[in-house]
Amino acid sequence: MEIKNFNKYKIKWNIESETVIKPGLETIQAALKKLGNPQDKHKVIHIAGTNGKGSTIAFLTALAKAHGLSYASFTSPSIVDVHDQIQINSIPVTEKQMDEAFSRMQGSGISGMLTDFELLTVTAFIVFEMMELDIVFIEAGMGGRLDSTNVIKDSVAIIPSVSIDHTKFLGDTVEKISWHKAGILKPNSQLVIGPLVEPAKRIMYKEAEEKKANILEYNKNFRIKNHQYIFKEYSYSNLYPQMLGRHQQSNMALAITSLLVSGFELFEPKVQSAVKSASLPGRMEKIGENLYMDGAHNPASVDALVETIREKFPNRHIHLIVGILKDKNYVYILRKLEEIASSFEFVNFQHERALNATILYELCLNSEKSITLDASQVDLKQYSENSVTIVTGSFYFIAELKEKTGI
Template identity: 45%
Template sequence: MIPKWNSYKEKWNVQSDDVIKPGLTAIEEALVRVGNPENKLQTVHLAGTNGKGSTLTFLESIAKEHGLRVGKFMSPCILDVHDQIQVEGQAISEAEMNLVFQQMQVAGLSGKLTDFELLTVATFLHFVASNVDIALIEAGMGGLLDSTNVVTPIASIIPSIALEHTNFLGDTIESIAYHKAGIIKPYQPVIIGDLPLEAKNIVYEEASKKHASVFELNHQFYVEQEKDGESYVHNDNGLRITKLTRTIKGAHQANNMALAITAFFEVAISLELQVSEEAIQKAVKNATILGRFEEIMPYVVLDGAHNPASAEKLIETIKQEFPDEQITFVIGILADKAVKEILQLFEQVSDCFYFVDFDNPRAMAAHNMLELSNASYKAVLEDYVQFLKRQSARKSRTIVSGSLYLLTEVRSRLKNN
């Protein structure tokens, strides 16, 4: 369920299915009906287990500082469906969404697509209408069979690969990597982060088949620490960007920053742009992302760690940012995630857990999470809004985590209160 999506479907009598149906045939046929807007866009395509959103955010900021008009497509939503489709940082408006729905209705797309496929078509139509210079497209799930995989990008980015969505993508790193590597296109470069060896082998094999260059972190490009929290990124061709200071917290975010800078060099070559070191420095400092170690109110931090790999990164950041503080967790997780493993990781830095129910059909019940927890103090929390306000008032460091869908609900409820 995508908040506010059904209201447009009902208004325009355009039906779509709310289940996941991997495959490209349906969306390819639909895109023909609306004039193949995806072929009119310059794109960068991102897939991976973690780091897509952060890498996209750095890349968006860098592109904007170089004067480009940027569209971005992300999932899941932050508040509702509008913020998944943005141009120049502005969510698609109701009027603009109505325009693309009118186009999709006239094209006869009703009943032919899933919700996410229909949303992908709407995104391409809006980006073309908005005359974006570059469209940053985040895959919804996997890559190979994801509806976004109809683009031929300037570059593809795969920040990380770990086990996820095993019911759709397979239960091995190799099978997951096969799906992620599916976004690699013939003769178009792919930029990759620090991947497990078995995943890296799959990516290189796929890139070789498609004659695609691979730019790998710590092989063709690097990020190094300087003094006073600054860092620099350099590559084997002598390019070097220095004095980089991030607002986005977490040591792992330096890697995502380096991926974005490396990808932007490919964008600049393709669009014949002059790269400015000063613009990159400013962009990196200005880049912020909701739900990534985001302090939503004093002492209350939201972080969308929803699998073991991202949970480990959150723990590293907590240790770095709050080394001597007592941590309280407020947790809500989807039942198809590695819930017990995630909780065991969080228990490394806290012994106080509150579990909450949130509005998602895939959410694990709070009392079931509580049963899986080994924490000394654990409880089911009914009214987390008032609890978070009290925690903030008493200066008690609290981390809300487990699912991006939970973060969406928390942000909305706090805003309404």
């Protein structure tokens, strides 16, 4: 799976990597050792989970910014291209910084050792090592235990949610997937968890016991009640996130808790302004009047989207513009969306794993439906006057639509 605009750096600096997924840490650890282990320089908060990772990082970065901290983040997938996956103080990495990182890698002998995502992970660590930072936020690419980001010696770990996704690599049960996520927990450290289902919770507590680590659980050790955050002696009132959805309450609380246990002092007015300003491309992102984009690409995220639509837009005409990857549970996603949709527009988009829009059209039980053969032909303003339009299905689809329509 190609990382957009990453190849130009590989070609320029003559560094090879494979466009495959190979879970495991031995190779990336060997590559990082050749580079002097740049991943060990900074304090880290590491996030894994099926959904909620990006939103939690959005809250983390907003909180860090509001408190004048210098911070960096590594996230996936890209929204525009590779540069937005590596950010310093919420500013995408520059070509100059990428060139500096590749220049260091060129002479290290790591060419040909890594997959694309492993190479990108190494690039991020080198970019961060060149900076003086108070905190780094790292999002696991897939799973956790065997994900290339899991090379950090010490970190506070966050797991917002666990549900079924990436079954080819992580397994087909919540327990198997939870085992992968729990693997980011480091010995004698802190794990901050969201409202997990019981089987996932059991795996987390077992992992924590084995590693002599401490778990902080949402609604048990810390909570949000009547827009107030409460944890031990800490209390912050009047917290109103602009990101839509009930699940954002727990994501917000996870971010606050993990910064507190990382040793940072937080102040109520700054927490209030931070959670209000936190936003994330592709997560109920407001593009225009009555126009939103949300990358609901698996059962748990589409459940959250449908709940949010019911809560925020009752009795409104809901027009859905949909593009999905073929390796996702698209039948479940479609059936769930049919519960709230007034009309559908299924769109073909240019990705090697994109599902043909015709398949969705034929499966769809809604009578008001259409097919658009190219993302550039989508008219986002067509329905926005009288109805709520939501673009959903895949972050790759959202990214292409943004690019082709110039939003």
